[in-house]
Amino acid sequence: MKTLVTILATLICPVICIAQSNYREGYVIQINGDTVKGYINVKEWDTNPQSISFKKSQADREETKYTPLTIKSFAAGDYAYLAYIxxxxxxxxxxxxxxxxxxxxxxxxxxxxxxxxxxxxxxxxxxxxxxxxxxxxxxxxxxxxxxxxxxxxxxxxxxxxxxxxxxxxxxxxxxxxxxxxxxxxxxxxxxxxxxxxxxxxxxxxxxxxxxxSTGGHQFFVGLGGVVSQNRFVGDNQFTAAGTVNSFSPRIHAGVDIFNNVVTKKLILRAEVSFSYNKPTFSGIDPLYTGAKNRQFYQFEQYNASLTPQALFSFYSDEAVRLFASAGIGLNFSFYKNNRFYADNNTASYLVVPYKLESYWANFPLQAGAVIAKRYEVAFTYVPRAAYTNYVLFGISSRVLGVNLRYHL
Structure with missing residues (x-):
C-alpha cells in the first residue's frame, strides 16, 4: 500500500503544480489580419470560450489573454473559433x-x-x-x-x-x-x-x-503483470499463513470514449482483461485433531474481468498526458485444483474444499502516462476484496500491477 501511495504522489503532485495547462500548437489572427503562431491553452470548452490564453513558445512563462474584441479568430489542434460581436x-x-x-x-x-x-x-x-x-x-x-x-x-x-x-x-x-x-x-x-x-x-x-465533433473514441490493447496478495482473515487455521503472493501476466483490451480529442481530460474506459491467481496457504495443525502433518490449501483461479472506469487527465501536451482513474472490476472466475493436502502431499484431514465465488467485484485504482498519444504505462492498485462468502472467515486478495497499453 505504501509503495502505491508513493507512486501516486510522485505522479500526481507535480501535475497539480502545473495548474492543468494544455497548450497546443496553433495560431491567432489579429484584428489587422496578421497571423501569429504559438501555443494556445486548449480546455474542454463545453460552452464557447470568452477568452483564451496564448504564448509564443512552450517555454514562455507569461501568457497573453485574447477575447473576441482583440482578435479575429484562433485555431489549435482540432479546434477553430471565429470572433463574433x-x-x-x-x-x-x-x-x-x-x-x-x-x-x-x-x-x-x-x-x-x-x-x-x-x-x-x-x-x-x-x-x-x-x-x-x-x-x-x-x-x-x-x-x-x-x-x-x-x-x-x-x-x-x-x-x-x-x-x-x-x-x-x-x-x-x-x-x-x-x-x-x-x-x-x-x-x-x-x-x-x-x-x-x-x-x-x-x-x-x-x-x-x-x-x-471534438469527441471520439480510441481502442487499445495491452500486456502487463500483476501480483495478487492473498490472505485469510477471521477465524481460520490458515490465517497464520499471512499474505501469499501469486504473480500472473495480464492481457487486456478495451476502448476509451472522450468528448475532447485534444485534452482528453475526462475519459470513460471499458476494458476486458484476463489473468490468473495460484496461491498455496500453509496452515497450523489444530491440536485437537491429532494430525501430525502440516496442512496446506491451494487453488487455481482464472479470472476474466470487465472494468468500466473513469479517467481524469491532470496534464497533457503534445508529448505526454498524465492521468488517474477509478472503476469497478466485475470478475468472472473459474477454479481448478481447489483442494487440501498435508506434508509430502499426503491426504489431509480436511476433505471438502472451500467454496470460492464465481462472480465478485473489486475497485481498481490507476495512475499512468500516455506518451506520444499511443504508448501508455500505468500502475494499478486494487484494494483488498473477498472472493468467498463465509461469515466467520474469508479469503481475499489485494492486487498490484504494471500495465502497458498501445492505443490504436
Missing part, C-alpha cells in the same frame, strides 16, 4: 428549459463561435451558452448570421416550433448548392449539428474543412 436571439430552445411564449427579441453578444465547417462558399458555426444551442452561417467576407429556431411552450404544456432556419438554408442551397442538395434533405433537417453539417457539406462540395 453581434445580435443573437434570446429565446430558449433546449427542452425542457424553454420559454412559455415565442420570444423574438435579440441582444448583443461577444463570443467565439465554434467552427464546424470552413467552406469555400459558406461556413457553419455553433454556439452553446446558457443552455441554448445556436448555429450560424457565414458567406465569404460577410458577418455571421444566426440560423433562427423557435421552440417554446404554448399554454404551458403544448410544445410549438417555428423552424425559420429551414427557409434560410433553402435560400443558401439555391445560391450555392447547384443541385447537390435535394428537397428530401429538408424533410429530415432538424436543428442539430449532424443534420446541418450534412447539408452544408453538400453545398460546399469538396471545398471545405469539417469539424463535426
Amino acid at each position: 453581434g445580435r443573437v436571439s434570446n429565446n430558449k430552445n433546449v427542452f425542457p428549459d424553454m420559454d412559455n411564449y415565442r420570444d423574438t427579441t435579440t441582444s448583443t453578444d461577444t463570443v467565439f463561435l465554434h467552427e464546424l465547417i470552413s467552406g469555400s462558399k459558406v461556413s457553419l458555426y455553433d454556439k452553446f451558452k446558457d443552455n441554448k444551442r445556436s448555429f450560424f452561417f457565414k458567406e465569404a467576407n460577410q458577418a455571421p448570421v444566426e440560423l433562427v429556431y423557435y421552440n417554446y411552450y404554448e399554454d404551458g404544456t403544448t410544445i410549438r416550433t417555428l423552424p425559420v432556419y429551414i427557409s434560410q438554408v433553402f435560400e443558401l442551397q439555391k445560391k450555392y448548392g447547384e443541385g447537390s442538395v435535394r428537397l428530401a434533405d429538408f424533410d429530415r433537417l432538424n436543428y442539430r449539428r449532424d443534420d446541418l453539417v450534412r447539408v452544408f457539406e453538400k453545398m460546399n462540395g469538396d471545398g471545405k474543412r469539417v469539424h463535426k
Whole structure:
C-alpha cells in the first residue's frame, strides 16, 4: 500500500503544480489580419470560450489573454473559433428549459463561435451558452448570421416550433448548392449539428474543412503483470499463513470514449482483461485433531474481468498526458485444483474444499502516462476484496500491477 501511495504522489503532485495547462500548437489572427503562431491553452470548452490564453513558445512563462474584441479568430489542434460581436436571439430552445411564449427579441453578444465547417462558399458555426444551442452561417467576407429556431411552450404544456432556419438554408442551397442538395434533405433537417453539417457539406462540395465533433473514441490493447496478495482473515487455521503472493501476466483490451480529442481530460474506459491467481496457504495443525502433518490449501483461479472506469487527465501536451482513474472490476472466475493436502502431499484431514465465488467485484485504482498519444504505462492498485462468502472467515486478495497499453 505504501509503495502505491508513493507512486501516486510522485505522479500526481507535480501535475497539480502545473495548474492543468494544455497548450497546443496553433495560431491567432489579429484584428489587422496578421497571423501569429504559438501555443494556445486548449480546455474542454463545453460552452464557447470568452477568452483564451496564448504564448509564443512552450517555454514562455507569461501568457497573453485574447477575447473576441482583440482578435479575429484562433485555431489549435482540432479546434477553430471565429470572433463574433453581434445580435443573437434570446429565446430558449433546449427542452425542457424553454420559454412559455415565442420570444423574438435579440441582444448583443461577444463570443467565439465554434467552427464546424470552413467552406469555400459558406461556413457553419455553433454556439452553446446558457443552455441554448445556436448555429450560424457565414458567406465569404460577410458577418455571421444566426440560423433562427423557435421552440417554446404554448399554454404551458403544448410544445410549438417555428423552424425559420429551414427557409434560410433553402435560400443558401439555391445560391450555392447547384443541385447537390435535394428537397428530401429538408424533410429530415432538424436543428442539430449532424443534420446541418450534412447539408452544408453538400453545398460546399469538396471545398471545405469539417469539424463535426471534438469527441471520439480510441481502442487499445495491452500486456502487463500483476501480483495478487492473498490472505485469510477471521477465524481460520490458515490465517497464520499471512499474505501469499501469486504473480500472473495480464492481457487486456478495451476502448476509451472522450468528448475532447485534444485534452482528453475526462475519459470513460471499458476494458476486458484476463489473468490468473495460484496461491498455496500453509496452515497450523489444530491440536485437537491429532494430525501430525502440516496442512496446506491451494487453488487455481482464472479470472476474466470487465472494468468500466473513469479517467481524469491532470496534464497533457503534445508529448505526454498524465492521468488517474477509478472503476469497478466485475470478475468472472473459474477454479481448478481447489483442494487440501498435508506434508509430502499426503491426504489431509480436511476433505471438502472451500467454496470460492464465481462472480465478485473489486475497485481498481490507476495512475499512468500516455506518451506520444499511443504508448501508455500505468500502475494499478486494487484494494483488498473477498472472493468467498463465509461469515466467520474469508479469503481475499489485494492486487498490484504494471500495465502497458498501445492505443490504436
